[in-house]
Amino acid sequence: MRTKFTEAFGVEHPIVQGGMMWVGRAELVAAVADSGALGFLTALTQPTPEDLVAEIARTRELTDKPFGVNLTILPSINPPPYAEYRQAIIDSGIGIVETAGSNPVDHLPHLKDAGIKVIHKCTSVRHAVKAEQVGVDAVSIDGFECAGHPGEDDVAGLILIPAAARKLTIPLIASGGIADARGLVAALALGADGVNMGTRFMCTVESPVAHAVKEQIVANTERDTELIFRSLRNTARVATNAVSTEVVDIESRGCEFADIQHLVAGARGRTVFERGDLDAGIWTAGQSQGLIDDIPTVRELVTRMVTEAESIITGRLASTVDSRIGAVS
Numbered sequence: 001m002r003t004k005f006t007e008a009f010g011v012e013h014p015i016v017q018g019g020m021m022w023v024g025r026a027e028l029v030a031a032v033a034d035s036g037a038l039g040f041l042t043a044l045t046q047p048t049p050e051d052l053v054a055e056i057a058r059t060r061e062l063t064d065k066p067f068g069v070n071l072t073i074l075p076s077i078n079p080p081p082y083a084e085y086r087q088a089i090i091d092s093g094i095g096i097v098e099t100a101g102s103n104p105v106d107h108l109p110h111l112k113d114a115g116i117k118v119i120h121k122c123t124s125v126r127h128a129v130k131a132e133q134v135g136v137d138a139v140s141i142d143g144f145e146c147a148g149h150p151g152e153d154d155v156a157g158l159i160l161i162p163a164a165a166r167k168l169t170i171p172l173i174a175s176g177g178i179a180d181a182r183g184l185v186a187a188l189a190l191g192a193d194g195v196n197m198g199t200r201f202m203c204t205v206e207s208p209v210a211h212a213v214k215e216q217i218v219a220n221t222e223r224d225t226e227l228i229f230r231s232l233r234n235t236a237r238v239a240t241n242a243v244s245t246e247v248v249d250i251e252s253r254g255c256e257f258a259d260i261q262h263l264v265a266g267a268r269g270r271t272v273f274e275r276g277d278l279d280a281g282i283w284t285a286g287q288s289q290g291l292i293d294d295i296p297t298v299r300e301l302v303t304r305m306v307t308e309a310e311s312i313i314t315g316r317l318a319s320t321v322d323s324r325i326g327a328v329s
C-alpha cells in the first residue's frame, strides 16, 4: 500500500505505533520497525535524557530499520527537561519525531535544523491546521475514541478525519479506535494517508507490559473505558478499573487535582504494567479494546492488517461497486 505518508517517510506500510508512556520501549519499537511499520520510542518513559540515548542505542541493536521518538509536551507542575530530551534525540541521529500534548513550535526549529521529520499528534482540526502552518511534515489526528488524551471537543474519528483531510495538504495519519484492517481501509477512505494505533500495539507479544494487562484488553469490550480529568479540562481515556471509577466518582462530586492526585500517580500506573496488578493504578487504553481479541506478534498483526485491507479493497468493496454497476446497466 503506497500513500503520501509511506512515500514521504520511507516506510513500507501506512501504519504507525504512536508514543506510549511505559510501553514505547526498544523491544516493541524494534518489532514494529522490523514489520515495516513506523514505531516510536517514548522519550519520557526514560528517567533521564541519558537513559533515552541508551534506549535508542538498544533499539538499534535490535533492528536496522528506521524508527522515531515521541516527545509528549504536557502541562506539568515539575516539567521534565524537554530541551535536554530533544537534544538527546538530535544527538542520537533520529530521523523522525512524533510531538504531542501541545504546540510543538518551540521545538520545531531545532528538530528541522537537524533534518528531522516531525509528525505532530493533535485532537482538533484547528490544531492540525496550525501545525501545518508552523511547518510540521505530517499530522496525526486522534479522535474521541482514542486511548490517552482526546482533547475536550469530543469529536469522533468519523468526522475528525475527513474534516482534517479537507484542510491539510501534508500527510494525515488517522488515530484512535483503529485496531484492524477495516479501520485501516476506513481511514484511507476518509482521506487519511495512514493509521496510528496505541492500544492494539500494546496488546502484542513484544509489548513490554504484563501478560495480565494484555489478557484484560482481550477480555474488555468497547465500553470498558473511563474519561478521567474531565472536570479539570485535561481529559484522559483510560481502562475501567477500581481506581478510574473512583476518580470519576470523586470528580462527579466536584474536586481539585489534589483530591485525586494520590489515585492517579504515574508510578501506580507503571505498577499495573510491570506487575499485572490491574487495580494498582490508572492505565491507559482506548475503545478499540472492543476490537481486540488476540495477542499476536507485531509482525503477525501488521501483515494481517495489510493483507486483509488489500482483500477488502479488491474483494468486498470492488464487488460491491461491480454489482451496483451491474444493477444499473
Ligand SMILES: Cc1cc2nc3c(=O)[nH]c(=O)nc-3n(C[C@H](O)[C@H](O)[C@H](O)COP(=O)(O)O)c2cc1C
Pocket (backbone or CB within 6 Å): 017, 018, 019, 020, 021, 022, 023, 042, 070, 072, 099, 100, 101, 121, 142, 145, 146, 147, 148, 149, 175, 176, 177, 178, 196, 197, 198, 199, 200, 202, 283, 284, 285, 286, 287, 288
Ligand atoms: C498505554 C498508552 C500510553 C500512551 N501514552 C502516550 C504518550 O505518552 N504520549 C502520546 O502522545 N500518546 C500516548 N498514547 C496515545 C497513543 O499514542 C495513540 O495516540 C492512541 O493510543 C490511539 O488510540 P488507540 O489506542 O485507540 O489506537 C498512549 C496510549 C496508550 C494505550
